[in-house]
Amino acid sequence: MFLSNHLPNHHDCLPKYELIQAVHTHMAGISDSSYRCIYMEEDDEGETGVNIGKDLLGVGNKAIRSNITSLARLILPIREKLLYMSGFCSKPDLKRAFEHFLPHVGGKPLLDELQKSLGLSDEGMEPSRMTLLRYGNVSSSSVWYELAYTEAKGWVKKGDRVWQITFGAGFKCSSMVWRALRRVDVNDEENPWKDEIETFPMEMKAMEGVTPYLNSLDEFAQ
Template sequence: MLLTNKRALKHRAMFRFKCLVRTHHGARDESYGCCMQQQDEQGRLGVYLSKNLPKAASRAFVDNLREISPRILPISELLRFMVVSLVRKMSKTQTSSEAGGGTKPVINFKTGVDHFCLHAGGKSEIDGVKLSLGLSEYDIEPSRMTLHRFGNRSASSLWYVLGYMEAKKRLKKGYRVLMKSFGAGFKCNSCVWEVVRDLDLGDANVWKDCVEGYPPVSMANPFMEKIGWINQEFDPDTFKIPE
C-alpha cells in the first residue's frame, strides 16, 4: 500500500485515513510470552503459542474497543449503550422475567462503520470477533473467504480482506471501514478508513482469478476429521466482551 499526505495527489487516493488505536500489553509477562518465535528441542525455529493466548487476546481486544468506540460511534449510540447498561445494572437484583435482566447491552458498531476488515488469523478468531461485535455473516464474509482462499497471512491478511470488498464492488464513496488486527506483543490494533471514491475496479486485484466463485456453496473442510481437534483448544467465547 502506498500512503501519502500530499494534497496534490488526493484525486488518486482510494481511502482517507481517519484514526488509529494501538493497544500493546507487552508490559504484562503473560501477554509478552504468549506468542513468541523460538526454537524447539530439535533446534527448529517456529512460533510458540501458550495457553495464555486467548486470555491475553481478549484483554487487548476489550481495551482496544473501549478506546476506539468514542472516536468512531455517534453520540446517540454511546448514550443508548450507557442508559441500557445503567438500567441493567440497577435491575440485577430482580429476576430476568421481572426486569428483563437477561439481555446484555451491546454497542452497535454499525452505527459508525459500514464494513469490517478483520484479521483472518483463524476460524475461531473470526467467530469470536463476530460474536463480540454482533456482526452478520455478510460482515465477516471477506475475512472468512480470505482465510479459505489464502490461509493465515498474518497482518497482511487485512489487505486481502480489503481487496475482497473491492473485488465484490462493496466499497462506495463515503463508506467507513473498521480494520482490526491482532499480533504478538500481545497487541490489538484498530484503524478506520473512509472511501473517497467509488471502488468498482472489479477483478483488478489479487482476487481476479477466483472472486466469481466466492463465497463457495460449501465451506466444509476436508481435513476437519483429521485436525478438527485444534478448534477445541481455542474457545471463541474468550473474545466476548465481559459483562
C-alpha cells in the first residue's frame, strides 16, 4: 500500500510513503467493560452524550501494551529482538525501528507519558506538542497534522520510517508504520503548516490536559 497526495494521473504521482506494517488491536470482544469504557448513550433527560467509564485507564493500558508488543515483534531489527528474547535488555528499544514517532494527540499528560516510557527526545515529540498547541485534541486525525509538521520542517528523508499510533473507543489502538520513498517536498502547497512553520516550535505554557488513556507503558512488553 502506498500513500500519495497526488491524483493517479498527476505528472508527479510518485507516492511519498509505503506502508510496511499495520497492527490493529480491538478490545471490545474481550469484555463488557472494554466495550462500554467509552460509550454513547442517553441520559435520564433523553440527551445523547459520551459516557466515559471507570475502566478506561485499565482497558486502555491493556490495548496499548498489546498493540505495541505485537508491533515490536514485526519491526524491530533482528539484533534488538535477540537481545530482548535472551534477557540482555528488559524491554526492546523501539527507537531503533523508526525515525519519526507520531502519536494520537489526546492531551499533554498522554504525550508526557509516551515520551517518558519510550525514552524520546524533546525534538522527537515536537510535532505532537506543536499539533496540540495549534489545533488542540483533534482525535485520531492529529497524526496527519503531525506528519504535515514533520514534512514542513524538512525532516523526512528517503528511507525514513514513520510510526503513527491512534486510540479510540472500543477500546481500540492502531499502529501504522510507513517508509518514505523519497525526500518529501517541504514546499507542498497543501501543507497546513506551510505559512507558519518558521514560527514553530513555540513554548508551551502549562496546559490542562484530559485524563490520559494510560498510566504507564514501562512494562508494555511483558
